[in-house]
Amino acid sequence: MLFHLMSEEFRAEIERKHFAGNLRHWELQLCALAFLTVFGNGQNPQLNLAGHCDPNSNGCTGLGDEIKHYKDKGIQVFLSIGGASGSYTLSSSDDSKGDAIVDGIDFDIENGGTEHYDDLASELAGSSTERKVLLAAAPQCPYPDAHFDSSIATGLFDYVWVQFYNNPCEQQKSWTSYVPPNNTVFLGLPAAPDAAPIGGYIPSNVLPFVKQASNYGAVISWDRVRDVRGPIR
Numbered sequence: 001m002l003f004h005l006m007s008e009e010f011r012a013e014i015e016r017k018h019f020a021g022n023l024r025h026w027e028l029q030l031c032a033l034a035f036l037t038v039f040g041n042g043q044n045p046q047l048n049l050a051g052h053c054d055p056n057s058n059g060c061t062g063l064g065d066e067i068k069h070y071k072d073k074g075i076q077v078f079l080s081i082g083g084a085s086g087s088y089t090l091s092s093s094d095d096s097k098g099d100a101i102v103d104g105i106d107f108d109i110e111n112g113g114t115e116h117y118d119d120l121a122s123e124l125a126g127s128s129t130e131r132k133v134l135l136a137a138a139p140q141c142p143y144p145d146a147h148f149d150s151s152i153a154t155g156l157f158d159y160v161w162v163q164f165y166n167n168p169c170e171q172q173k174s175w176t177s178y179v180p181p182n183n184t185v186f187l188g189l190p191a192a193p194d195a196a197p198i199g200g201y202i203p204s205n206v207l208p209f210v211k212q213a214s215n216y217g218a219v220i221s222w223d224r225v226r227d228v229r230g231p232i233r
Contacts, residue, residue, distance in 0.1 A: 029075060029076065030075065030076050030078065030159075031070055031075055031076070031077055031078065031224070032077075032078035032079070032080045032106045032136070033049065033063070033067075033077070033078070033079055033080065034049070034050075034080035034083060034106075034108070034223075035047070035048055035049075035080050035081065035082060035083035035086065035108065036079060036080070036081040036082075037082070037083055037085065037086030037087070038086055038087045039081060040089050040090045040091060040112075041089050041090070041091040042091070043087065047060060048083075048086070049063075067102075071103075076103040076104060076134060077102050077103045077104075078102065078103060078104040078105060078106040078134070078136055079102050079104075079105055079106065080105075080106040080108050080138075081105060081106065081107060081108065081109075082107060082108040082109045082110060082111075082112075083108055083110065084110050084111070085111075086111075087112070089112040089113035090113065090115065090116035090117065090119070090120060091113075091116075092116065093116055093119040103133070103134055104133060104134030104135060104136060104158070105124055105133070105134075105135060105136070106136040106137070106138060107120075107121070107135070107136065107137045107138065107148060107151065107157075108138040109147040109148045110140070110147060111147070112147075114146070114147050114148065117147075117148040117150075117151040118148075118150050118151040118153075118154050120151075121135055121151050121154055121156045121157065122154065122156065125156045134158050134159070135156055135157045135158055135159075136157060136158065136159040136160070136161060137151065137152050137157045137159070137160045137161070138160075138161050138162075138163060138188065139152065139160065139162055139163065140162075140163050140166070140167055141162055141163055141164050141165075141167050141169030141171060141175075142167050142169055142171065143169075143171040143174040143175060143178065144178070152178075152179065153178075155180040155182065155183065157179075157183055158183060158184065159183070159184050159186060159217070160175070160179050160183055160184070160185050160186065161185075161186035161187075161188045161220045162175050162185060162186065162187065162188050163188045163222070164187055164188055164189060164202050164206065165188070165189060165190045165195075165196040165198075165199070165202070165222075166196050166197075166198040166199065167198075170203050170205075170206075172187075172206050172209050172213075173209070176213045176215055176216065179215060181214075181215055183215065184215060184216070184217035185213070185215050185216050185217065186216070186217050186218055186219070186220040187206065187216065187218070187219045187220065188219075188220050188221075188222060189202065189219060189220070189221055189222070190221070190222055190226075191221040191222060191223060191224075191226035191227035192226040192227075192229075194226070195222050195223060195226050196222075
C-alpha cells in the first residue's frame with residue numbers, strides 16, 4: 001500500500017528506454033533518459049539508449065519530439081550521465097564546463113575517477129540565469145557513496161534517489177541525515193527482479209521510516225519499461 005500511495009501522491013519514474021506508446025498513457029512528474037556513457041577526458045560524448053536509437057547515424061533525433069511532448073505536459077526531463085558501464089571521467093575542473101539545455105542532469109556515477117563531479121555540479125547549477133538547472137544524484141546505497149560523496153555534500157542536488165538494491169544496505173537513516181534538508185531523498189527500487197540481477201534488497205523497517213522522514217520524496221523505480229510491463233506495484 002505504501003508504494004501505491006506514494007506513487008499516486010508523487011509519481012516519480014526514471015525513463016530509461018524509448019517507449020513512447022506506454023509513456024503517453026502514464027502520468028509522470030520526472031523522467032530521465034539514460035545514459036550518456038562516454039564523456040570527459042577529451043572523449044567525444046556518446047549516448048547509449050539501450051538500442052532504441054543509433055546516435056552514430058543521427059538516429060536519435062526523433063527523441064526531440066518525445067522530449068517536447070514531456071515538456072508540454074509539464075514533465076521535467078533529465079539526462080542521466082554515467083551508468084554501470086561506459087567510459088567516463090573528468091580530468092580537471094575545466095573538463096566539467098559546458099552548456100546545459102535540458103531541465104536537469106542526473107549523476108549516476110558508478111565507475112571511473114571520483115574527482116571534479118562537484119565542479120560539474122557547481123558549473124551546471126550556475127549555468128543559466130534564466131532558469132534553474134535541476135540536479136539529481138543516484139548513489140549506491142552503501143554510505144558514503146564511493147564515487148561522488150563530496151559532490152552530494154555540496155547541497156546542490158535537488159533530488160537524491162538512492163539505489164536501495166544490488167547491495168545489502170540498512171542505511172536509510174544515514175542518507176536522510178546526510179543529505180541537506182533542502183534536498184529530497186528518493187527510495188530507489190527495482191521495478192522487476194531482472195532490473196537488479198545482483199539482488200533487490202530492502203529491509204522491512206525502511207517503509208515505515210519513509211513515512212516519517214521529512215526529506216523523503218517518493219519511491220522511484222528502475223526502469224520504466226519494467227515498471228510498465230512488470231507485476232510489481
